[in-house]
Amino acid sequence: MIRFENVTKTFGSFTAISDLNLDIQEREFFSLLGPSGCGKTTMMRLLAGFEEVTSGRILLDGQDLTGTPANRRPINMMFQSYALFPHMSVAKNIGFGLKQERWKKRDLQDRVDEMLALVQLEGFADRKPHQLSGGQMQRVALARSLAKKPKVLLLDEPLGALDKKLREETQFQLMDVQDRLGLTFIIVTHDQDEAMTVSSRIAVMKAGKLLQTDTPARIYEHPASSYVADFIGNVNLINVELSGMEGDLALARWDGGTRLAIRPQPEDVMTPGARKTLVLRPEKIHVTKDRPAEAHNVNMVEGTVEEISYTGSASTFLVRLDGGMLIRAQEANRLLTSRREVDWNDRVWLSWRAGACVLVDA
Ligand code: ATP
Numbered sequence: 001m002i003r004f005e006n007v008t009k010t011f012g013s014f015t016a017i018s019d020l021n022l023d024i025q026e027r028e029f030f031s032l033l034g035p036s037g038c039g040k041t042t043m044m045r046l047l048a049g050f051e052e053v054t055s056g057r058i059l060l061d062g063q064d065l066t067g068t069p070a071n072r073r074p075i076n077m078m079f080q081s082y083a084l085f086p087h088m089s090v091a092k093n094i095g096f097g098l099k100q101e102r103w104k105k106r107d108l109q110d111r112v113d114e115m116l117a118l119v120q121l122e123g124f125a126d127r128k129p130h131q132l133s134g135g136q137m138q139r140v141a142l143a144r145s146l147a148k149k150p151k152v153l154l155l156d157e158p159l160g161a162l163d164k165k166l167r168e169e170t171q172f173q174l175m176d177v178q179d180r181l182g183l184t185f186i187i188v189t190h191d192q193d194e195a196m197t198v199s200s201r202i203a204v205m206k207a208g209k210l211l212q213t214d215t216p217a218r219i220y221e222h223p224a225s226s227y228v229a230d231f232i233g234n235v236n237l238i239n240v241e242l243s244g245m246e247g248d249l250a251l252a253r254w255d256g257g258t259r260l261a262i263r264p265q266p267e268d269v270m271t272p273g274a275r276k277t278l279v280l281r282p283e284k285i286h287v288t289k290d291r292p293a294e295a296h297n298v299n300m301v302e303g304t305v306e307e308i309s310y311t312g313s314a315s316t317f318l319v320r321l322d323g324g325m326l327i328r329a330q331e332a333n334r335l336l337t338s339r340r341e342v343d344w345n346d347r348v349w350l351s352w353r354a355g356a357c358v359l360v361d362a
Helices: 040-048 090-100 105-118 134-146 164-181 192-198 216-221 226-231 333-341
Strands: 002-011 014-024 029-033 055-060 075-078 152-156 184-189 201-206 209-214 236-246 249-254 259-262 275-280 286-288 298-310 314-321 326-332 347-353 357-361
Touching: 002 040, 014 040, 014 209, 029 040, 029 192, 040 075, 040 152, 040 184, 075 134, 090 105, 090 134, 105 134, 105 164, 134 164, 164 192, 184 192, 192 216, 201 216, 201 226, 209 216, 209 226, 226 236, 226 275, 226 357, 236 259, 249 275, 259 298, 286 326, 298 326, 314 347
Parallel strands: 029 184, 029 201, 075 152, 152 184
Antiparallel strands: 002 014, 002 055, 201 209, 236 249, 236 275, 249 259, 275 357, 286 347, 298 314, 298 347, 314 326
16 A cells, blocks of 8 residues: 655755655554664655655656645644643544634534544543543544545554553554544654554565565564664573584574573574574563473573562563673463562573574574
8 A cells, every 4th residue: 555665765965765665564563663764754755755865766656646745645744742722622622633624613613523433532622631541632633633534544652651550551442443433553763562462464674765565473573683672572692503414403602601402493594603692582581490300492501690670470580691691581470389489599401492483684
């Protein structure tokens, strides 16, 4: 539905978007994720028509959008600040764009009612924005941005002003609205958990380029680089040197000389002597006081617990290996016994299966 084709955007001598290609399908909930200044908002502004591309083009349903002004694109943008008019009622705020387009009074009223029902704010039509909670203001802003039924809604940090719990509830409301209306949503967020929760696909950006575009699960389980792995969730990144294959497992050594077994992906090239980075998620590592049973496809190392942090559903352990490396491991607290067993300064074994880690270029 949407195609960025070799899109470059420069501001003076600064390149904000660099020869970028991206396809977004109809009805996707698509996230742009990346550090501050990587070009996420610029991508949105180009799509909405607030900026023109320097080179390349953007297509919508196969039509080149170049030269089409913002108000002629079936695309709307919702801002983090909500930008509600403080002196206008909720109903007037929602109907503002329709009124400007001189909608008939009856139709306008019907659409405003429909939008109020959509965001579950029936009964709030006559309130002013200052009489609403943050979550309700967010829903008015959403209703207003959907009132003209755009094909595509761009959401720039739509939940940034809400506290954690409300934010999580509102994520599900957004997903529900998107699904019910069958629209394409593109969201910019700083919050990786939010991107993982709401998105059908995520694009991870860095300095005006796309590093990886994939489903949340693929990005988490099979990051294309150590940067992406580190950007999404917690991770141990361990430099290793490949030593060869043994059956279907790759063998590698890390700094301390410890031998590791890794189950490679079909696309991995396993050249002996090559230096790679091992991506090992904390929750894939088991922490035990007793030495686990020896198995050819299980890795194990010994160390000392330096920190334990308990967060209700899980406990995280920082374990100093005898070679000096610090490893982060996480156990779900349904395994309460293993957590209780382990204390600060205890000697523990960390173990993980060969298939639980991924290799990326060093
Ligand atoms: P954040 O997460 O902080 O909002 P972002 O990824 O959305 O960041 P953009 O707002 O797209 O980043 O900006 C990308 C880069 O382009 C930044 O370095 C920014 O300073 C620069 N930039 C954006 N708009 C302009 C402009 N109008 N003039 C000059 N530079 C700009």
